[in-house]
Amino acid sequence: MIPVPLLVCVVAAWCAVYLADTLLKSSVTHRISYESWLASRGLMLSPFHVRWQTTMFNRLFAYCARINPHVLYLCGLVFGVVAMLGSVVLLTKTLQQTLAQMTSDNPRMGSQQALQVVVPGVNLPTSQLAYFFIALMLSGVIHELGHAVAALREQVRVNGFGIFVFVLYPGAFVDLFTTHLNIISPTQQLRIFCAGVWHNFVLCVAALAFLFLLPLLLFPAYSTGGGALVTEVVQQGSAAEGPRGLSVGDIVTGLEDCPVRGVEDWSSCLSHLSRTPQTGYCVPVTSLQPSWAHGRAFKRLDGTMDCCSNNSLTDLCFSYMKPQGRNGKEREYACMPVRKMVTGTRLCRADDDCAAHSHAASVCVTPSLENQTRFIRVTHPPSTHMLFVGYPPHLQYAVSLTNFVPRFGFLHLDLPVFLETFCKYPFTFQVTDVRRGRFRKDRIERYVVSLSGALAVVNSVPCFALDGQWMLNALLEATLVTVVTDRQKRELIGFFLLLAGSALLAANVALGLWMVTAR
Numbered sequence: 001m002i003p004v005p006l007l008v009c010v011v012a013a014w015c016a017v018y019l020a021d022t023l024l025k026s027s028v029t030h031r032i033s034y035e036s037w038l039a040s041r042g043l044m045l046s047p048f049h050v051r052w053q054t055t056m057f058n059r060l061f062a063y064c065a066r067i068n069p070h071v072l073y074l075c076g077l078v079f080g081v082v083a084m085l086g087s088v089v090l091l092t093k094t095l096q097q098t099l100a101q102m103t104s105d106n107p108r109m110g111s112q113q114a115l116q117v118v119v120p121g122v123n124l125p126t127s128q129l130a131y132f133f134i135a136l137m138l139s140g141v142i143h144e145l146g147h148a149v150a151a152l153r154e155q156v157r158v159n160g161f162g163i164f165v166f167v168l169y170p171g172a173f174v175d176l177f178t179t180h181l182n183i184i185s186p187t188q189q190l191r192i193f194c195a196g197v198w199h200n201f202v203l204c205v206a207a208l209a210f211l212f213l214l215p216l217l218l219f220p221a222y223s224t225g226g227g228a229l230v231t232e233v234v235q236q237g238s239a240a241e242g243p244r245g246l247s248v249g250d251i252v253t254g255l256e257d258c259p260v261r262g263v264e265d266w267s268s269c270l271s272h273l274s275r276t277p278q279t280g281y282c283v284p285v286t287s288l289q290p291s292w293a294h295g296r297a298f299k300r301l302d303g304t305m306d307c308c309s310n311n312s313l314t315d316l317c318f319s320y321m322k323p324q325g326r327n328g329k330e331r332e333y334a335c336m337p338v339r340k341m342v343t344g345t346r347l348c349r350a351d352d353d354c355a356a357h358s359h360a361a362s363v364c365v366t367p368s369l370e371n372q373t374r375f376i377r378v379t380h381p382p383s384t385h386m387l388f389v390g391y392p393p394h395l396q397y398a399v400s401l402t403n404f405v406p407r408f409g410f411l412h413l414d415l416p417v418f419l420e421t422f423c424k425y426p427f428t429f430q431v432t433d434v435r436r437g438r439f440r441k442d443r444i445e446r447y448v449v450s451l452s453g454a455l456a457v458v459n460s461v462p463c464f465a466l467d468g469q470w471m472l473n474a475l476l477e478a479t480l481v482t483v484v485t486d487r488q489k490r491e492l493i494g495f496f497l498l499l500a501g502s503a504l505l506a507a508n509v510a511l512g513l514w515m516v517t518a519r
Contacts, residue, residue, distance in 0.1 A: 003121045003126055006120075006121060006126060007121075010167065010168060014047070014048050014167070017045065017050070018045070018047050018048075021045045042054050042160070042162070048166060048167045049164065049165070049166050049167075050164065050165050051162055051163075051164040052162055052163050052164070053160045053161070053162035053175065054160055054161060054162065055159070055160045055161075057148075057161045058158055058160070058161075061145070061148040061149055061152055061158055061161075062152055064145070064149045065149045065150075065152035065153045068149060068153070070153075072198075073150055073153060073191050073195060073198075074191075075198070076146070076150070076191065076194050076195050076197075076198030076199075077187075077190055077191050077194050077198075079194065079197070079198050079201060080190070080193065080194025080195075080197050080198060080460065080471055081190075081194070081471075081475060083194075083197050083201075083456060083457070083460040084460045084461070084462060084468055084471055084472065084475075086457075086460070087457045087458070087460040087461045087468070088461065088462070088501065088504065090115065090457060091115070091461065091504050091505060091508050092504065094115045094508055094512075095504065095507055095508050095511070098508070098511045098512060098515060099511070101515065102511070102515065115454070115457070115508070115512075116512065116516075117508075117509060117512030117513050117515075117516050118132075119513065119516050119517065120132065120168065122516055122517060123516050128421075131421055131422055131447055132447070132451075133168070133169075133170055134422070135422060135447045135448045135451045135452075136169065136170060136171075136451050137163070137170040137171075137172070138203075138448060138452075139200060139203060139448065139451045139452040139455050140170065140171045140172040140455065141163075141172045142199050142200065142202075142203045142452070143172070143196040143197070143199055143200050143452075143455055143459070144161065144172040144173055144174045144196065145199060146195035146196045146197075146198055146199030146200075147174050147176070147192060147193075147195050147196045148161060148174045148176075149195065150191055150192045150194075150195035151174070151176050151181070151192050153191075154184055154188040154189075154191060154192055155180065155184070156176055156177060156180040156181050156184065156192065157176070157177035157180050158174060158175070158176060158177070159175040159176065159177055160174070160175045161173070161174050161175075162174075162175070176192075185478075186474045186475075186477035186478035186481075187474075187478050189470070189474040189477075190471060190474040190475060190478060193467055193470040193471045193474055194467075194471060196455075196459060196467055197455070197456040197459050197460050197467060200452045200453065200455045200456035200459075201452075201453070201456050203448065203452040204448075204449050204452050204453050204456070207423040207448040207449045207452070208423075208449055210419075210423055211420065211423050211449075214416070214419060214420065215403070215404075218404060218416060220407075221406065221407055221408065221411055222404035222405060222406055222407060222411070222416055223404070223405050223407055224262065224403045224404060224405070225261050225262065225403075226251065226253075226261070226405055227251040227252055227253040227260055227261065227262075227380075227405070228251070228252045228260050228261075228262055228263050228265070228266045228401040228402070228403065229249070229250075229251050229252075229401060229402050229403075229404065229405045229413065230246050230247065230248055230249065230250045230251070230252065230380075230399050230400070230401060231248060231400045231401065231402050231413045231414060231417055232248065232399065232400035233245070233246055233247065233248060233398065233399050233400075234397070234398050234399070244383070244384060244386055244387075245386055246378065246380060246386055246398075246399055248413070249413070250380040250383065251380060251381070251405060252266060252378060252379065252380045252401070253379050253380065253381060254377075254378075254379035255269040255270065255273060255376055255377070255378055255379070256269075256273060256279055256347060256376055256377055257279070257347050258272060258273065260379075262403040263401045263402065263403050264403075266396075266401055267396065270392040270393070270395060270396050271392075273374055273376060273392055274372070274374060274391075274392040274393075277349075278366055278367055278369060278374060278375060279347045279348070279349065279366070280320075280347070280348045280349060280350075280364040280365055280366035280367075281341060281342045281345040281346070281347060281348065281364070281365055281366075282345050282346045282347075282348050282353070282354035282362045282363075282364060283318075283320075283341055283345060283362060283363060283364075283365045284360050284361065284362050284363075285360075285361045285362065285363055286360075286361075287336075287341070288320070288334055288336075288363070288365075297317075297333040300370060302370055302371050303371075304368060304369065304370050304371060305317070305319065305333055305368050306333075306368060307333040307334065307335045307368070308335040312335075314337055314338065314339065315335050315336060315337055315338060316335070316336065316338040316341075316367055316375070316389070317333055317334070317335050317367070317368040318333070318334050318335075318336055318341065318365040318366060318367055318368060319331055319332070319333050319334075319365065319366050319367075319368045320332055320334070320363045320364060320365040320366070321351060321363070321364075322363075333368060334365070336365075338367075338375075338387060339387060341365065342377060342385075342387070343384075343385070348364040349364070350364055351363055351364045367389075369389065372391060373389065373390060373391060374388075374389075374390070374391070374392055375387070375388070375389050376388045376389075376392070376395065378395075400417075402416055402417050402420070403416075404416035404417075421447065422447055422448060423447060423448045423449060458505070461501050461504070461505050462497050462498050462500075462501035463498065463501045463502040463504075463505045464498055464502050468498075468501060469498055472494055472497060472498060472501075473491075473494050476490050476493065476494050477490065480493070
């Protein structure tokens with residue numbers, strides 16, 4: 001749900017700004033000085049919209065235009081045309097997936113979408129809003145930088161560069177001299193219009209390269225490959241809290257027999273443990289004392305067996321195969337102190353696994369748990385194992401982890417986390433679907449790589465008021481002038497193509513918003 005306090009604060013702030021602007025403009029004594037102050041600073045105010053424009057960056061744009069080789073903008077032209085066609089294919093596929101998801105009960109279909117509408121407070125956590133808006137602003141600035149530099153290379157004057165905020169969403173723009181833009185050739189215009197999405201693509205590549213090289217860049221201060229470092233633990237009702245739970249600064253090195261060398265291993269190990277049957281533990285037969293087996297086994301509602309009726313936090317019901325007669329075996333249940341039973345014991349799937357590694361008579365005991373519930377030993381030396389009983393996704397979201405372990409005590413744990421999160425490409429998070437007993441995957445497109453890529457895709461769509469409109473018009477003028485000699489017919493073709501592209505984008509946004517807010 002959209003957070004109501006955030007919505008109230010945003011509306012109240014804009015109302016206060018608009019009220020102050022109206023009062024100052026209607027004041028006889030302050031109107032002239034106030035409007036002069038706004039004009040001198042390039043500011044414009046309207047309801048839920050503020051814009052700032054300046055010429056201070058024109059020299060920077062001119063310098064970038066001189067040092068950038070022509071071949072880069074030729075690549076940008078080719079990329080822009082390909083992106084325009086690719087965006088139509090991608091939006092068509094996304095629309096088909098959305099319609100299929102609306103008519104299906106399969107929760108996995110939502111994770112297959114390449115594009116997804118992002119609504120702060122709904123499918124974007126409010127704690128991540130700073131990352132989101134900073135990355136959105138950076139992507140927008142780089143996009144407009146591409147237009148400005150390409151325009152100067154084609155001898156089109158840049159009147160200024162600006163930044164705006166609409167409600168909460170920030171953005172950027174460049175003001176080009178329209179007369180210069182109209183007299184250059186369609187190919188030159190196309191290079192200018194394609195430069196924005198081309199620079200977004202370059203930003204995506206740069207951010208991915210930075211992420212790939214981050215372990216090397218941080219190597220003098222942070223080590224990787226030695227485990228997953230805990231940076232945050234959910235305190236209330238967390239699966240990892242408790243006196244022997246995980247703490248900030250712990251390094252997780254294993255989940256049962258699955259080694260954990262980083263965050264990716266942590267996720268894959270939990271996913272593996274949730275899909276495979278519960279592992280057992282080799283326990284000496286002499287440890288199965290009758291006093292621990294006093295509980296009478298009974299069936300739970302889901303059909304599984306339990307034998308601990310005292311709701312103890314230290315005991316757990318285990319099952320094992322007890323020899324019966326000459327060749328037969330019978331399943332028995334014993335309520336035993338769990339930590340004493342599993343500390344230092346070997347994992348097993350059957351009694352034969354225990355006999356192969358132990359001289360004493362041992363039996364393989366397996367926790368008797370509800371469906372999809374797992375018993376997991378979490379290794380985080382030098383502390384003793386943390387013992388977890390529950391759904392593996394609960395453990396996954398009880399803690400935040402990073403691959404980077406500080407080499408020195410004065411280094412902050414969150415620096416690599418900030419760099420990774422800010423540049424991160426689209427990631428997959430998993431949510432428990434208890435009724436189906438499996439993971440449900442959802443995707444969120446976020447931050448520099450995903451937002452810059454999204455700008456490249458959306459702006460390439462042949463849609464009214466987007467870069468795709470001008471890209472399509474310039475492309476038609478450059479390619480159809482000899483085939484369709486009548487300019488009005490070319491404009492009519494472009495109009496219907498833009499109408500179709502606008503309808504396609506509007507349908508994706510409308511259905512995407514409905515799917516996000518209706519969940």
